[in-house]
Amino acid sequence: MKEIIKYQLKARKGAIQLLLAIFGILNAAAWAAEIQALAHRTNEFTPMLAFWIPISVGVTVCTVIVMFFLCGAGHVDALLYKDTSYLMLTIPRRGWQILGGRFIAGLIEFLIYAVTAGVLLSIHLAIGLLMGENPGFTNFFTALGTSYYQVFIVNAEAVITLTLVILSVYASSGILLTTVTVASRTLVKNRGISTAIGVALFVIVTNWILKFATFLGTTLDLAIPVRFRLENAGPFRIADAIHTGTITSKTFEIPLAPFILFLLLAAALFALSSWLLEKKVEL
Amino acid sequence: MAVILETYSLSKSYFKKSALAGIDLKLESGRILGLMGPNGSGKTTLLKILAGLLKQSAGAYTVAGETDSNRIKGLVSFLPDRNTLYPWMTAADAIAFYADFFEDFDRAKANDMLSFMKLEPTHRVKAMSKGMIEKLNLTLAFSRRAKLFLLDEPLGGVDPVARERIVSTIIKTWTEDSAIIISTHLVNDVEQIFNDVAFIDEGKLILSGDAEALRTERGKSIDKLYLDIFEDR
Numbered sequence: 415m416k417e418i419i420k421y422q423l424k425a426r427k428g429a430i431q432l433l434l435a436i437f438g439i440l441n442a443a444a445w446a447a448e449i450q451a452l453a454h455r456t457n458e459f460t461p462m463l464a465f466w467i468p469i470s471v472g473v474t475v476c477t478v479i480v481m482f483f484l485c486g487a488g489h490v491d492a493l494l495y496k497d498t499s500y501l502m503l504t505i506p507r508r509g510w511q512i513l514g515g516r517f518i519a520g521l522i523e524f525l526i527y528a529v530t531a532g533v534l535l536s537i538h539l540a541i542g543l544l545m546g547e548n549p550g551f552t553n554f555f556t557a558l559g560t561s562y563y564q565v566f567i568v569n570a571e572a573v574i575t576l577t578l579v580i581l582s583v584y585a586s587s588g589i590l591l592t593t594v595t596v597a598s599r600t601l602v603k604n605r606g607i608s609t610a611i612g613v614a615l616f617v618i619v620t621n622w623i624l625k626f627a628t629f630l631g632t633t634l635d636l637a638i639p640v641r642f643r644l645e646n647a648g649p650f651r652i653a654d655a656i657h658t659g660t661i662t663s664k665t666f667e668i669p670l671a672p673f674i675l676f677l678l679l680a681a682a683l684f685a686l687s688s689w690l691l692e693k694k695v696e697l
Numbered sequence: 698m699a700v701i702l703e704t705y706s707l708s709k710s711y712f713k714k715s716a717l718a719g720i721d722l723k724l725e726s727g728r729i730l731g732l733m734g735p736n737g738s739g740k741t742t743l744l745k746i747l748a749g750l751l752k753q754s755a756g757a758y759t760v761a762g763e764t765d766s767n768r769i770k771g772l773v774s775f776l777p778d779r780n781t782l783y784p785w786m787t788a789a790d791a792i793a794f795y796a797d798f799f800e801d802f803d804r805a806k807a808n809d810m811l812s813f814m815k816l817e818p819t820h821r822v823k824a825m826s827k828g829m830i831e832k833l834n835l836t837l838a839f840s841r842r843a844k845l846f847l848l849d850e851p852l853g854g855v856d857p858v859a860r861e862r863i864v865s866t867i868i869k870t871w872t873e874d875s876a877i878i879i880s881t882h883l884v885n886d887v888e889q890i891f892n893d894v895a896f897i898d899e900g901k902l903i904l905s906g907d908a909e910a911l912r913t914e915r916g917k918s919i920d921k922l923y924l925d926i927f928e929d930r
Contacts, residue, residue: 425785500750
């Protein structure tokens with residue numbers, strides 16, 4: 415499987431570099447506008463800021479959301495509809511090895527985008543904190559360091575829990591997308607029709623799963639408490655800014671049953687898509 | 698001689714349309730079979746089934762006695778009628794890919810063939826001409842010590858010099874313990890290397906046998922025989 419991961423990442427290298435370059439250029443333009451506003455102490459949402467911040471943040475966030483699904487599905491369409499499919503489907507590897515390798519490579523690719531986006535957006539946050547003239551932030555690095563401290567140290571438990579929840583949604587939605595794409599490809603060879611069937615199946619099956627997940631969540635009393643802490647924020651005054659200092663921590667209950675269901679479904683769908691790829695997909 | 702390929706009533710149909718109808722073939726080691734027929738006759742369908750890209754609707758086949766489709770992929774070297782290599786790959790990347798995935802791949806032989814084909818390892822697939830890509834794909838396919846080589850229209854769309862080089866490569870890499878199937882309708886260019894021939898039309902095997910015996914029996918070349926059989930189609 416490691417060879418599949420290696421070549422999938424090599425195949426995606428160009429696209430990854432291009433997207434990271436776009437992220438870098440757009441965010442650098444927005445930082446330049448923010449630094450300019452900071453230097454002039456205008457405290458105004460200048461036209462430069464109004465243009466570059468939504469563009470850079472919007473493109474970065476939207477790309478990460480789109481890639482959440484495409485990477486989760488292991489870019490399976492490239493395995494089914496291109497001439498290069500002949501190469502991948504004539505190697506002596508089992509369906510689960512091919513799809514598993516692409517899934518892991520997709521996860522690595524997604525993490526590259528997500529971590530890069532997180533770093534880039536946190537820089538906006540740090541500059542924003544300086545622009546807001548929050549007391550205690552003497553420079554950019556204090557602001558950035560405090561932000562990271564609040565997220566990764568003070569709220570470490572909540573961050574780990576949420577990361578696991580997001581990964582379970584990533585795995586289940588990605589594998590579902592893979593399954594419906596492979597299933598629709600076994601039914602119809604035409605890419606357009608097959609993709610339409612795949613999207614329709616994805617929406618219908620997702621709806622069923624979510625209905626069942628909601629039912630399980632309300633029926634079974636299994637929940638993980640996730641507590642966001644702001645009481646030790648020190649100079650970090652976001653809570654004050656939002657709620658005039660009245661909220662210092664907040665606990666959410668995340669129902670556990672749906673996420674167990676998602677992971678079980680992901681395993682079953684992975685077995686189904688691997689079988690379909692090996693036994694039913696034709697080129 | 699060991700039997701490399703045996704097919705038993707191999708059939709493929711798409712709903713009511715039959716693409717392949719009950720093909721029975723037996724190919725022994727050391728033989729080169731010319732699979733001939735007009736466009737749409739079922740040649741590619743047969744090769745794709747043997748390569749594991751299509752599933753037969755009925756019938757069965759064995760390669761070197763093996764029936765498991767995944768293990769058969771490790772015994773069959775398939776050269777399709779199109780470029781299947783990733784555009785980002787260089788010739789060296791493509792060789793590394795084959796070395797990583799096929800246990801029987803001979804990297805030294807691939808490098809030798811690459812220079813015989815006058816291809817640079819640093820050449821990128823997306824910058825190669827059709828003839829260069831064909832030669833690279835042939836290099837990769839023939840650098841395996843496979844039991845069965847399947848070449849789908851290897852001479853289609855390449856210039857006469859490249860064509861000559863491809864035929865020389867097939868002859869050079871021929872071994873006693875493997876078999877080759879070449880599908881083509883450019884019969885004249887390759888008929889001298891065929892030991893066996895099989896004419897296929899509308900998914901049915903209409904004539905097959907030893908190439909030399911057929912030439913003697915019918916008193917004509919395989920090329921002429923092809924024209925006689927298919928001129929009305």
